Amino acid sequence: MRKHSHITLADIAGRLGVSRVTVSKALRGHPDISEGMAKKVRRIASELGYSPNRMARNLSARKSHLLGLVVPKIAHFFFGSVIETVYAKALEHRYETILMVSHENEEQEIQHLQTLVSMRVDGIIISVSARLRDTAIFEWVKKMGIPLLFMDRVPDPPPKGSTTVIVDDYGGTVQAIEQAITVGHTTIACIGGDRNINIGRNRVQGYTDTLRRHGLPVREEWIIAGGYGTEAAYSGFMRLYENGQVPRCIFAVTYPVALGIYAAAKARNVRIPHDIDVICFGDSDIGSLLTPALSCVSQPTQRLGEESVKILMEMIDHPESTLAGNYVIPTELILRETCVRAKGTATPDNRLKNDT
Amino acid sequence: MRKHSHITLADIAGRLGVSRVTVSKALRGHPDISEGMAKKVRRIASELGYSPNRMARNLSARKSHLLGLVVPKIAHFFFGSVIETVYAKALEHRYETILMVSHENEEQEIQHLQTLVSMRVDGIIISVSARLRDTAIFEWVKKMGIPLLFMDRVPDPPPKGSTTVIVDDYGGTVQAIEQAITVGHTTIACIGGDRNINIGRNRVQGYTDTLRRHGLPVREEWIIAGGYGTEAAYSGFMRLYENGQVPRCIFAVTYPVALGIYAAAKARNVRIPHDIDVICFGDSDIGSLLTPALSCVSQPTQRLGEESVKILMEMIDHPESTLAGNYVIPTELILRETCVRAKGTATPDNRLKNDT
DNA sequence: CTGAAAGCGCTAACAT
DNA sequence: ATGTTAGCGCTTTCAG
Numbered sequence: 001m002r003k004h005s006h007i008t009l010a011d012i013a014g015r016l017g018v019s020r021v022t023v024s025k026a027l028r029g030h031p032d033i034s035e036g037m038a039k040k041v042r043r044i045a046s047e048l049g050y051s052p053n054r055m056a057r058n059l060s061a062r063k064s065h066l067l068g069l070v071v072p073k074i075a076h077f078f079f080g081s082v083i084e085t086v087y088a089k090a091l092e093h094r095y096e097t098i099l100m101v102s103h104e105n106e107e108q109e110i111q112h113l114q115t116l117v118s119m120r121v122d123g124i125i126i127s128v129s130a131r132l133r134d135t136a137i138f139e140w141v142k143k144m145g146i147p148l149l150f151m152d153r154v155p156d157p158p159p160k161g162s163t164t165v166i167v168d169d170y171g172g173t174v175q176a177i178e179q180a181i182t183v184g185h186t187t188i189a190c191i192g193g194d195r196n197i198n199i200g201r202n203r204v205q206g207y208t209d210t211l212r213r214h215g216l217p218v219r220e221e222w223i224i225a226g227g228y229g230t231e232a233a234y235s236g237f238m239r240l241y242e243n244g245q246v247p248r249c250i251f252a253v254t255y256p257v258a259l260g261i262y263a264a265a266k267a268r269n270v271r272i273p274h275d276i277d278v279i280c281f282g283d284s285d286i287g288s289l290l291t292p293a294l295s296c297v298s299q300p301t302q303r304l305g306e307e308s309v310k311i312l313m314e315m316i317d318h319p320e321s322t323l324a325g326n327y328v329i330p331t332e333l334i335l336r337e338t339c340v341r342a343k344g345t346a347t348p349d350n351r352l353k354n355d356t
Numbered sequence: 357m358r359k360h361s362h363i364t365l366a367d368i369a370g371r372l373g374v375s376r377v378t379v380s381k382a383l384r385g386h387p388d389i390s391e392g393m394a395k396k397v398r399r400i401a402s403e404l405g406y407s408p409n410r411m412a413r414n415l416s417a418r419k420s421h422l423l424g425l426v427v428p429k430i431a432h433f434f435f436g437s438v439i440e441t442v443y444a445k446a447l448e449h450r451y452e453t454i455l456m457v458s459h460e461n462e463e464q465e466i467q468h469l470q471t472l473v474s475m476r477v478d479g480i481i482i483s484v485s486a487r488l489r490d491t492a493i494f495e496w497v498k499k500m501g502i503p504l505l506f507m508d509r510v511p512d513p514p515p516k517g518s519t520t521v522i523v524d525d526y527g528g529t530v531q532a533i534e535q536a537i538t539v540g541h542t543t544i545a546c547i548g549g550d551r552n553i554n555i556g557r558n559r560v561q562g563y564t565d566t567l568r569r570h571g572l573p574v575r576e577e578w579i580i581a582g583g584y585g586t587e588a589a590y591s592g593f594m595r596l597y598e599n600g601q602v603p604r605c606i607f608a609v610t611y612p613v614a615l616g617i618y619a620a621a622k623a624r625n626v627r628i629p630h631d632i633d634v635i636c637f638g639d640s641d642i643g644s645l646l647t648p649a650l651s652c653v654s655q656p657t658q659r660l661g662e663e664s665v666k667i668l669m670e671m672i673d674h675p676e677s678t679l680a681g682n683y684v685i686p687t688e689l690i691l692r693e694t695c696v697r698a699k700g701t702a703t704p705d706n707r708l709k710n711d712t
Numbered sequence: 713c714t715g716a717a718a719g720c721g722c723t724a725a726c727a728t
Numbered sequence: 729a730t731g732t733t734a735g736c737g738c739t740t741t742c743a744g
Contacts, residue, residue, distance in 0.1 A: 054474045055415045056721035059736050080431030099455045118410045291647035412737035
């Protein structure tokens, strides 16, 4: 007597007096089987509440139809949005997605990768954690024959021969800083980022380059690293204010960083954009709900997710063509209520409120 | 010649001149194997970059060490937070979590459940979609011998003999409405919710009951259903304002609903809390960053997730003891800048700004 | 302590 | 069009 009374192919086959193979083929729509037989099989299967055992199928077929997705966090508009897209797009290709969250922690990241390999996923999309140091794990994954695609957050420099799909961090930052300059700001700080991965490096680089190109001074004490989160940004802002000289505008390296700045400003009774202006890299669903509504350079999360899946599918289907591509997706400047006027001071609040 | 050149137990066994069984046992720390042998095995395994094939393992052991988690959406503080907790807690029990997002769509929900069953996950935690109608699928899952636990969003009425872990929707709402009343509000609307699942029903019920208990009128046109999302809330707010009589306070059934109200108020130039006050059910990371900072009844997402996993583990380990439990977790009132003073009118903005 | 035998549920050749 | 034969890689009795 079977334990979990799970229906198997044999059960269906027995009922119809045919072999398991016939049932297997019928259920998968294999052309070998006649329509009549197929119908009968399907009927019995649904009658019995048959559910194919994917593990068995995967093991036998040496194909899991599983995709691994590793991200540093989930409660963040950017990742939430990307995750949804990846799930949906993968499903279109009849792939299930296994999500793993690293919490910006390299150890967990490695462990997740190991788990995914042991699940024999057919491909992996990863957005690396900010603390990443050792890239040996990625070599291992590749050696295990699993296509790996870096999305958005890429080790810097990227492992040789790797495939990456990223947003135009540099170009987008230039857009943001130029907007600030256009509006009349000459003292602009940069909060967030680090030098380990591309997004930090490129955004900070775009910031300094643009200032220089416009003949504006680059002050080291106005470049405040500290990653990509809200908390660090909060204290970064505070530090900025303790340093004496305060800039007129802040470029936030990510959306959560901008939130930290808003929080800190509120706590310190500093008014945005009156006392200090803000513009950031990365959009969010609540960007327009903040007061003042936050202007930003938006990352096309949909396209990022879609392209990544599409490319990964390509890699899975044609492992030979190792054309390590590097795809860059352009950004878009979204102007709301910050960084639209240097003399925010003079503008009454309610006038600002309507030009979303 | 093997295709994916994956190392298997046989490879390790061959190297050591022992059998696969020995290796298998050694790798899993089975007491049968001597420490000396075990060490050797582990060394070779890591030398060869061995990664156990989970599918094979699961198939053979009839146990997947996989947990299914189905939620209606992911880009939402509440779910994001719960998901993280479930992942972490499951990992403590050496379980991997498979996340599935239904997008409030019953069809997807059913499909996800089927997929999870076919993956033979050991247990499932589900927060049902708002549009849920047919509960037959849940019976099927149970019949397949997979423990099922409803979290937060439960079909109303819950399937017989089901296990549920929910937040005290009714009690929490009472807290919120009483706060509004304490502060002096007598005209309070309710936006969001529906009658299909518990959270809508209980929250709306808590709202009407509390009004009645305080002898306040319950006006049907001030109870605006429309689910749990931001968009519907936005139009709900607009409808409220077109109906002529406008209340002094709004109870938002969920956090996203409150966001929709903020957005609509901004668009219509209605000031919060001056013109209309707001309090909502459910907290968020940005609650205190909004202007004005939003007061709410907070759901203990951590406890919800932890308890759910703990109980599910119990169900997995002891399938016999079918003690269908119904666990309720209490809420907490968090007062910020809304719903703290009926005459918000008279209070200068900057006074308010500091009492976080 | 170690191993031989059997099988988890399914699929992929290769017959028939 | 259907069935036979062999595994996929691992774990579980149960002998030795």
